[in-house]
Amino acid sequence: MCVDRLISTAVIISRIRRALPIVLGHDPLLPFHRSPVLLQRLYQSPHIPLLLAVSYLLKLLKRCSSCSYPILVKSGVEWIVEATEQLRGVTHSRRAVRMLLNVLAVAAVSAAVLYVLYKWLIPAAVQNSGWLALIWHDVIVERVLNILTGLSRPQRMLKAVQKNATKGDPQSVIAAIDYYCRHKEWAMNVGDDKGPILDSVVSEVNPSTALELGTYCGYSTVRIARLLSPGSKLITVEFNPAYAAVARQIIAHAGLQNKVTLVEGGSGDLIPKIKEQFGITSFDFVFLDHWKDRYLPDIKLLEDCGLLKKGSVLLADNVICPGTPEYLEYVRNSPRYKSQYFQSYLEYTKAEDGLEKSVFLG
Ligand SMILES: C[S@@+](CC[C@H](N)C(=O)[O-])C[C@H]1O[C@@H](n2cnc3c(N)ncnc32)[C@H](O)[C@@H]1O
Structure with missing residues (x-):
């Protein structure tokens, strides 16, 4: 040269x-x-x-x-x-x-670096830290994808279900959501690591009446409802109308709409009205998966409203990440509960999280 x-x-x-x-x-x-x-x-x-x-x-x-x-x-x-x-x-x-070619070369190299960072390096780096994973996926990636696609994350998840899951087949709905959230975009479903623990507790309790606090897109609703015996009923509560709209469609896609009643509203408002509105005397099984600071007040509300009976089982998600220290302290130390921790991972990551199963002793 x-x-x-x-x-x-x-x-x-x-x-x-x-x-x-x-x-x-x-x-x-x-x-x-x-x-x-x-x-x-x-x-x-x-x-x-x-x-x-x-x-x-x-x-x-x-x-x-x-x-x-x-x-x-x-x-x-x-x-x-x-x-x-x-x-x-x-x-x-x-x-x-020449200038244009230089600009294009710089843009192409920067785009490639950003893509590698976004697709592999940052997700791999945040995998082991629950908080970093939540900030990265829940705050940054979700907002960027919302802008790029013009859709919300629940709407993108619904599209994935409609495209890849068989109508009337709950297992294929669960698989489609898990595949989407592992390979395309993280979401706050209970997920495929803690999911089997939820399944085994539901199967063991075999509830005729079940309550879920926090529906989001209906992933755990489908997981629970598919295991219910004929005649059993699941009430699920979601206060975000946009999430509730998506959840309704996902539950219907799974063919479980007859087993599930989705109530739109806040748990604190609904719990005191459940007996009167739904004619339910108590719940055999309660899945707590809404905002973490509501776990403790809501189970105290369930106790006060007489909606727990001897042998009712509470299963609480995310007791480590994001964490529910007051709730754990209460169920682990109260003579009214027998509590047990099931270790697992925060949904679609390698960070520790777990479920707390607490049996109400009356
Ligand atoms: C972690 S997500 C639920 C995930 C869902 N259980 C699953 O595994 O597919 C929590 C959801 O609870 C809802 N939520 C939070 N606090 C609530 C409350 N007090 N009443 C009703 N819904 C609530 C949020 O809007 C959010 O959709």
Whole structure:
């Protein structure tokens, strides 16, 4: 590369040396010949091709034309003006193309780096920390995807279910959501690590009446409802109307709408009205998976409203991440409960989380 440049420089300089004296009557580059740095600068100058072109043209005109010298000079000057403009255009457009290519190269490399960071490096780095995973997935990625897709995360999850799950097949709905959340986009479902623990507790209790606090998109609702015996009923509560709308469609896609009553509203408002509104005397099973600071007040409300009976089973999600210390302290120390921790992972990550199963002793 360097040798090529030197050769080209030498060739150009020798041409200029031969051309310029013809045009100017002397060699203006003479003083620079001993300085390689100046020659290099001259070589890089955009005026060199212009000077060459002018000198060649004048030489040609001098030879071929029978015109007098002043006319020759006049037409030469006109040509110079024209050639200068053309060459300037060429030089500028070449520079513009080079600049554009540079900008495109920088943009392509930056996009590739950002993609690798977004797709693999950051998700891998936050996998083992529950809080970092929550901030990354729940705060940053969700907002970016909302802007890019014009849809909310629950709507994207619903689309994945409609595309990939078989209607009337709850297992395929669960699989479609788990696949979507493991490979495309994290979401706050109980997930496929803690899900089997939830399944085993529901199967063991075999409840005729079940309550779920916190529906979100209906993932855990489908998990619970698919295991209920005929005639059993699940009430699920969600205070976000947009989530509730998506959950209704996912539950219907799974074919479980007859087993589930989705109530739109806050748990604190609903619990005192359950007996009257639904004719339920008590719950055999309660799944707590709403905002964590509501766990303790809501089970005290369930106790006060007489909705727990001896043997009722409470199962609380996320007792480690984000964590429910007051609730754990209460159920683990109260003589009214027999409590047991099931260790697992925060949904779709490798960070520790777990479920607390607490049997109400009356
Ligand atoms: C972790 S998500 C539930 C996930 C769901 N159980 C699953 O595993 O698929 C918590 C949900 O509870 C809802 N929520 C929080 N506090 C609530 C309350 N006091 N009453 C009703 N819904 C609540 C939130 O809007 C959110 O959708």
